Amino acid sequence: MEIILGVILGVIIVGGALLVFFEYRIRQPDVLVLYxxxxxxxxxxxxxxxxxxxxPLRRVTSPIQLTxxxxxxxxxxxxxxxxxxxAPSLEHIQSLIRVGGWDPEAxxxxxxxxxxxxxxxxxxxxxxxxxxxxxxxxxxxxxxxxSTVIEEKFGVELISLAVESLEPTDPExxxxxxxxxxxxxxxxxxxxxxxxxxxxAQAKSEADEETVKMEHTLELKRAEMKKVLLEKESALxxxxxxxxxxxxxxxxxxxxxxxxxxxxxxxxxMLTPQAARLAEASQNLRNARTVVSFTPQELxxxxxxxxxxxxxxxxxxxAKEGA
Numbered sequence: 468m469e470i471i472l473g474v475i476l477g478v479i480i481v482g483g484a485l486l487v488f489f490e491y492r493i494r495q496p497d498v499l500v501l502y503x504x505x506x507x508x509x510x511x512x513x514x515x516x517x518x519x520x521x522x523p524l525r526r527v528t529s530p531i532q533l534t535x536x537x538x539x540x541x542x543x544x545x546x547x548x549x550x551x552x553x554a555p556s557l558e559h560i561q562s563l564i565r566v567g568g569w570d571p572e573a574x575x576x577x578x579x580x581x582x583x584x585x586x587x588x589x590x591x592x593x594x595x596x597x598x599x600x601x602x603x604x605x606x607x608x609x610x611x612x613x614s615t616v617i618e619e620k621f622g623v624e625l626i627s628l629a630v631e632s633l634e635p636t637d638p639e640x641x642x643x644x645x646x647x648x649x650x651x652x653x654x655x656x657x658x659x660x661x662x663x664x665x666x667x668a669q670a671k672s673e674a675d676e677e678t679v680k681m682e683h684t685l686e687l688k689r690a691e692m693k694k695v696l697l698e699k700e701s702a703l704x705x706x707x708x709x710x711x712x713x714x715x716x717x718x719x720x721x722x723x724x725x726x727x728x729x730x731x732x733x734x735x736x737m738l739t740p741q742a743a744r745l746a747e748a749s750q751n752l753r754n755a756r757t758v759v760s761f762t763p764q765e766l767x768x769x770x771x772x773x774x775x776x777x778x779x780x781x782x783x784x785x786a787k788e789g790a
Contacts, residue, residue: 491515492523499524499555501564508560522569528552528626529578535586536636537593539601544636547589547606551628553578556618563622574623581621588613599644603630 493515494500500511501522511521533549555563555574566580567573592609593601607628614625635641 491517494523497526499526499557501560503569508564510557510560522564522571522573524555524571524574526555527574528554529575529623531578531582531585533582533586533589535589537590539593539596539598541598543598543640545593545598545601546632546634546636547593548631548633549585549589549628550631552626553581553623554626556622556624559618559622561622562618562620566621577621577623581617581623581625584617584620585610598635598640599647601633603633606630606633 494511494513500516501508501524502511502516502520503509516523530552531550535547535549537545537547539545553574555577563573563577567576570576588610589606592606596605607630610625610628618624635644
């Protein structure tokens with residue numbers, strides 16, 4: 468009996484192990500695992516999941532490449548080529564399964580369905596625009612503004628989108644548009660050239676004006692420096708003049724004191740240079756007339772000296788007569 472129970476227990480354990488081995492899988496980092504509960508689609512967060520009750524979706528992009536024949540205003544045909552890619556939108560998984568089904572290829576099916584809406588958006592934009600106003604940036608902006616509609620309806624997110632080409636179907640219109648674009652570019656280039664010339668002329672005028680201002684400022688500084696230099700030279704000349712006047716006053720005061728001394732003591736006249744020259748002349752030529760020359764400074768007070776000499780001679784004669 469114990470053997471039978473052991474065998475049954477072993478079978479149960481082995482069966483459970485086999486069940487776990489065949490039923491459960493380990494979720495890969497780039498895989499989105501879905502499950503259904505009460506009519507709602509959810510995502511599993513765990514690492515292990517039951518494969519028969521889950522739908523693994525790889526979180527990879529699904530590329531698209533569209534060639535769309537649209538009609539611009541005036542019933543003019545244009546050929547637009549788009550390239551891009553879709554990826555599953557985590558916020559609209561319910562829409563993704565509704566469009567793509569419970570299948571690992573649900574993203575590719577939903578992306579294929581979304582291309583139909585994408586073509587409709589491009590045609591809608593082209594019909595609202597003039598053919599010369601159609602631009603790649605305008606198409607991309609129009610589609611990006613309505614990308615949320617694609618997510619809500621198809622459960623896929625527009626990851627990238629680019630306009631590969633945008634050309635009119637009529638070769639004559641295409642050539643006319645090229646000529647218009649060429650003329651516009653030439654006009655723009657010429658306008659830029661003229662603007663550059665105007666800018667250069669303005670820059671030269673501003674530079675000349677700035678140079679004149681700088682030269683004027685420099686001249687003012689030079690004039691100010693000359694003024695300061697002249698003031699210093701004038702002050703120095705005034706100081707020299709004052710010094711010369713002071714020396715002249717001192718010399719004049721000294722001469723006045725000398726005259727006062729000679730007036731009070733006439734005998735000191737013999738010590739003056741004039742008296743010495745008279746004495747020397749009288750010794751050499753007894754009966755000759757002596758000519759005494761005076762310097763300009765001596766002439767200033769020469770009359771007083773002669774007067775003193777006269778008084779000295781008078782005193783000498785009086786002394787001889789009294790003897």
